[in-house]
Amino acid sequence: MGREGGGASGRGRCVAGPGACRRRPPVAGLGGLGLWLQCLFPQPGMADSAQAQKLVYLVTGGCGFLGEHVVRMLLQQEPQLRELRIFDLHLGPWLEELKTGPVQVTAIQGDVTQAHEVAAAVAGAHVVIHTAGLVDVFGKTSPETIHEVNVQGTRNVIEACVQTGTRFLVYTSSMEVVGPNIKGQPFYRGNENTPYEAVHRHPYPCSKALAEQLVLEANGRKVLGGLPLVTCALRPTGIYGEGHQIMRDFYHQGLRLGGRLFRAIPASVEHGRVYVGNVAWMHVLVARELQHRAALMGGQVYFCYDNSPYKSYEDFNMEFLGPCGLRLVGTRPLLPYWLLLFLAALNVLLQWLLRPLLLYAPLLNPYTLAMANTTFTVSTDKARRHFGYEPLFSWEESRTRTIRWVQAVEGSAQ
Ligand SMILES: NC(=O)C1=CN([C@@H]2O[C@H](COP(=O)(O)OP(=O)(O)OC[C@H]3O[C@@H](n4cnc5c(N)ncnc54)[C@H](O)[C@@H]3O)[C@@H](O)[C@H]2O)C=CC1
Numbered sequence: 001m002g003r004e005g006g007g008a009s010g011r012g013r014c015v016a017g018p019g020a021c022r023r024r025p026p027v028a029g030l031g032g033l034g035l036w037l038q039c040l041f042p043q044p045g046m047a048d049s050a051q052a053q054k055l056v057y058l059v060t061g062g063c064g065f066l067g068e069h070v071v072r073m074l075l076q077q078e079p080q081l082r083e084l085r086i087f088d089l090h091l092g093p094w095l096e097e098l099k100t101g102p103v104q105v106t107a108i109q110g111d112v113t114q115a116h117e118v119a120a121a122v123a124g125a126h127v128v129i130h131t132a133g134l135v136d137v138f139g140k141t142s143p144e145t146i147h148e149v150n151v152q153g154t155r156n157v158i159e160a161c162v163q164t165g166t167r168f169l170v171y172t173s174s175m176e177v178v179g180p181n182i183k184g185q186p187f188y189r190g191n192e193n194t195p196y197e198a199v200h201r202h203p204y205p206c207s208k209a210l211a212e213q214l215v216l217e218a219n220g221r222k223v224l225g226g227l228p229l230v231t232c233a234l235r236p237t238g239i240y241g242e243g244h245q246i247m248r249d250f251y252h253q254g255l256r257l258g259g260r261l262f263r264a265i266p267a268s269v270e271h272g273r274v275y276v277g278n279v280a281w282m283h284v285l286v287a288r289e290l291q292h293r294a295a296l297m298g299g300q301v302y303f304c305y306d307n308s309p310y311k312s313y314e315d316f317n318m319e320f321l322g323p324c325g326l327r328l329v330g331t332r333p334l335l336p337y338w339l340l341l342f343l344a345a346l347n348v349l350l351q352w353l354l355r356p357l358l359l360y361a362p363l364l365n366p367y368t369l370a371m372a373n374t375t376f377t378v379s380t381d382k383a384r385r386h387f388g389y390e391p392l393f394s395w396e397e398s399r400t401r402t403i404r405w406v407q408a409v410e411g412s413a414q
Pocket residue numbers: 060061062063064065066067087088089090110111112113130131132133134135149153172173174175208235236237238239240
């Protein structure tokens with residue numbers, strides 16, 4: 001890891017709706033001249049329509065928060081897409097609306113922990129985008145289950161690629177693979193090469209780190225047919241946007257408290273956040289460019305980033321919850337840290353006591369408190385340099401879309 005290299009072409013523009021035309025945007029920065037040049041020198045993937053739609057993509061976890069955005073972005077932005085397979089434990093009803101477009105959409109209900117189900121779904125795919133996982137830092141599932149899904153599930157995806165001849169695998173890793181670590185050391189405007197002691201105890205970051213390692217180590221393995229597997233991993237920081245359940249939980253908490261949220265984290269503690277649409281776009285772009293730049297990108301990790309501002313987790317959430325009528329009380333934490341620690345530990349005890357009766361999984365626990373209290377921000381341009389990534393959505397667009405979503409789903413339009 002750490003190989004660096006030149007950038008690449010490729011800017012997209014997102015249009016709304018799954019059936020929208022998928023047009024290749026003009027070559028960046030050339031405007032109309034770019035369109036004329038494309039006629040003379042078509043870009044990769046600009047072949048005629050018969051050749052253009054030739055690839056089969058599989059998205060695991062395609063019905064999740066990020067997965068759905070990846071699915072919709074592929075349908076809008078990938079001209080070579082012939083078939084899109086969506087593999088998930090829980091299929092969403094919205095998939096039906098996707099089946100009216102020119103791309104064959106195949107919904108597959110399956111479990112990544114079941115190797116035979118994964119192999120059946122992967123067989124014949126050219127590209128796999130593996131987003132499926134258990135994102136649990138609230139004690140909802142056991143450490144064993146987290147490991148089974150996130151690690152063994154990823155192992156099953158890798159082996160399915162090798163056994164069936166799929167050559168390109170993009171893995172959705174996480175910032176948590178790096179940190180914050182158990183020592184609470186800050187990671188301030190770091191990049192993919194910044195030295196940092198990535199030491200974890202919680203089952204979620206441990207599982208993501210193990211899975212990422214499996215994916216990167218699989219780069220170069222011979223797949224069926226004798227060609228090498230090309231893998232890479234994307235590390236989003238805290239993703240926000242349409243469909244973010246934790247944002248919805250904060251909003252409901254504020255409503256229960258009379259339109260107020262009470263500051264628990266110092267405003268000085270910055271947490272990196274990234275808009276889900278830009279994370280989805282990076283997945284689409286890296287999957288495309290991985291096919292043309294295997295030597296440079298194979299075995300690499302890339303943080304997911306955009307122009308979202310650096311703020312504390314709570315202040316950042318208020319960018320969306322404020323316009324929806326909530327107020328963050330306090331310019332500094334209203335409770336001392338030791339009391340927050342006590343309450344967090346009490347939540348763990350209550351969760352254990354109540355487990356035979358109900359699932360009690362509040363936002364505050366020792367892990368989430370430590371995460372929120374530790375600065376973790378990234379500043380990097382590796383994805384731009386390696387495969388021409390630029391955010392598709394500006395901060396203003398990302399903010400507006402997220403506010404509209406909160407207002408729409410919570411009926412809080414003012
Ligand atoms: N939400 C965030 O802030 C971040 C998420 N990530 C990663 O992004 C990926 C997607 O995360 P989210 O969309 O937030 O989570 P999510 O829970 O909304 O989506 C995960 C999807 O995977 C599916 N899934 C879970 N277990 C499965 C199994 N055994 N077999 C098949 N499908 C299964 C779920 O049904 C769900 O549709 C995860 O790998 C996560 O680690 C990384 C960084 C930040």
